[in-house]
Amino acid sequence: MPFFIIVIIAALIEYWYITLPAVFCLFIPSIILHFQKEHYFASEEFITRKKEISTLVAEHNDVAEYVQTIRNNESLKMAFSSTGEHAHLASSVNTSHHNYKRDRNIAHFGATNVHNCSLQIVRNASQNPIKYLIKYFGINTIEETLADIEKFGETISRLESAISNLNIRESSIAKTFAPPQFILEHFKEEFMQLVGVELSSLSVPYPVYAFEYVSAGGNSGQKTTVTLNTPTIDALIETLSEKIRFRKSTAGQRALMTAKFREFIKKRDNHTCKYCMVSLMDEPHLLLEVDHILPISKGGLSTEDNLQTLCWRCNRTKSNKVSHTSQEITTQNGVPLKSENKCTELKKSHGNVNNQKDNAVKDIAHTTQIKQSDKKRDFLPFAKKHLKLKEYNEAILWLNTTIENHEDLANAYYLRAFAFNKISDKNKALSDLRKAAECGNNKAIDILRKRTDSN
Ligand SMILES: [Zn+2]
Incomplete structure (x- = not known):
């Protein structure tokens, strides 16, 4: 050990009455901070x-x-x-020693x-x-x-x-x-x-x-x-x-998926998720993504009409949906059926949503519900939002989901009758109106009564 270090140590020990308080003072601020922190966290x-x-x-x-x-x-x-594609197949040793710094080989x-x-x-x-x-x-x-x-x-x-x-x-x-x-x-x-x-x-x-x-x-x-x-x-x-x-088939049909184009799609969709209709206005920190409605793997193109804005929750559920069928989900979900209720039978007879998009929406809604089983999601507001915007087909999708989930059936049937009427599907409208009436919806009962009276 060098001589001067021995001298310093000896001096520190010799003048301990100065050294010790000095060391103590050095640590006091952090000790106080530590106690303040512990106090705050408790x-x-x-x-x-x-x-x-x-x-x-x-x-x-x-x-x-x-x-x-x-x-x-x-x-x-x-x-x-x-250059190095197959390089891992060979080994190379550098044998030069003269003035060697880096191995080029x-x-x-x-x-x-x-x-x-x-x-x-x-x-x-x-x-x-x-x-x-x-x-x-x-x-x-x-x-x-x-x-x-x-x-x-x-x-x-x-x-x-x-x-x-x-x-x-x-x-x-x-x-x-x-x-x-x-x-x-x-x-x-x-x-x-x-x-x-x-x-x-x-x-x-x-x-x-x-x-x-x-x-x-x-x-x-x-x-x-x-x-x-x-x-x-x-x-x-x-x-x-x-x-x-470009091959003729795709030439000019698709846009390039650049950041600029994704931003364009989000703006077109008013920064609103196309499934749950939650927007950046509702949730300032909402993470929005651009989704291919028909995936590229299934032949979908990056065209404006095949792209939509989805929130991260709906996009995650959409990509997970392959592993669950909606039937399983309903059982896992364990939503109690309203027993001895005529509406329940109606619901069972009405589980026929056919096209692919419907099923996607249903699955998303269902799985989302599992994820959020503690804060139960109500689908009716989404349906109403679409009705307000006169987007009757979208509203019907959400009402299907509502009915699948046995929520407020009377109202859901009534609103769906309204939407079907708007898109001139009179038969479905009438059938839903009857179901709404059977579930005790007064407005539906009134309309049906007036219809019978006028006939
Ligand atoms: Zn969403």
């Missing part, structure tokens, strides 16, 4: 606020779980191959996202990243590649929006909770944990492509990297589409 105020904010927290955690699902289920690989040949090249190409790539990405990473200028990149771009953009939505929710939770400033300054993570916010360090897994030059001796090198974030992917999509000779 306080009635904290516990009450925590209860008040629990819905916000639960919703945040749901979104966090949703982000994980996207990350796990969607493909996040862009399989570009380049095994630099990054094994990675498909690194293109080993001349200094000139590295420089050019930094000027013209999209052109060089297409040229050197084997991106084929064909429709299939374009579709793959668009799909990948959608996943990346969904993750970007969902993660930024989570961040907004987190700061909103902190703001609404409004704990003392020192808590947010010094104990934010602990605070979030105690409030129940599942903080996971989520980030978007952007692929990074690199052009790398390493000189023969390994003494010098240069690198250009291209990160595939939404602006880069969009530029790639636009550049590719200019180069592709």
Whole structure:
């Protein structure tokens, strides 16, 4: 041990009556802060606020779980191959020792996202990243590649929006909770944990492509990297589409799925979910996504009429719906039938909703109901919203769901009769009117009576 350190230690011990209080004073502020924090977290105020904010927290955690699902289920690989496509099949050993710094031979040949090249190409790539990405990473200028990149771009953009939505929710939770400033300054993570916010360090897994030059001796090198974030992917999509000779069948029929186009669809739909009709106006932190009504995998195109805005809840349920049939859900859900009720029999005889869209809506509504079984969802308001907007077909879909769920049958049958009447389906309107009357709807009884009188 050096001599001067021994001297210092000896001095510290010798003058302990100065050293000890000094050390103590140094730690006093953090000790006080610690006790203040413990006191706050145990306080009635904290516990009450925590209860008040629990819905916000639960919703945040749901979104966090949703982000994980996207990350796990969607493909996040862009399989570009380049110089190193088969490099893993060979092994290479550097045997030079003279003035050796970097190993050019095994630099990054094994990675498909690194293109080993001349200094000139590295420089050019930094000027013209999209052109060089297409040229050197084997991106084929064909429709299939374009579709793959668009799909990948959608996943990346969904993750970007969902993660930024989570961040907004987190700061909103902190703001609404409004704990003392020192808590947010010094104990934010602990605070979030105690409030129940599942903080996971989520980030978007952007692929990074690199052009790398390493000189023969390994003494010098240069690198250009291209990160595939939404602006880069969009530029790639636009550049590719200019180069592709589209087949006649799809030429001009579809739009390019870029961030700009997704924003256009959301704006067209008034930032409102097409299934549950909840909008950004109702929920400022609502996460909205653009959905292919008929999925691309089933031949759906990225055309305006095949795209719709869905909230993350409905979109999640739509993608889950394949694993559940609505029959199973109704049983699992355990909604009690109104026994000895004529309406129940009516309901049973009326479970015939035919087209695909109907079933999707039904399933979504049902599964959503399971998810929210504690805060039971009422479908009638959605139906009424559509009626108000004179969207009678949509209203009928929601009324079907309402009737399936045995909610306020008299009113639902009456409203559906009204909607059927509006779209001139007189027979169905009359049949629903009779059911409404049988369930005791006075307006329906009145109308039917007047009809009989006038006949
Ligand atoms: Zn929705």
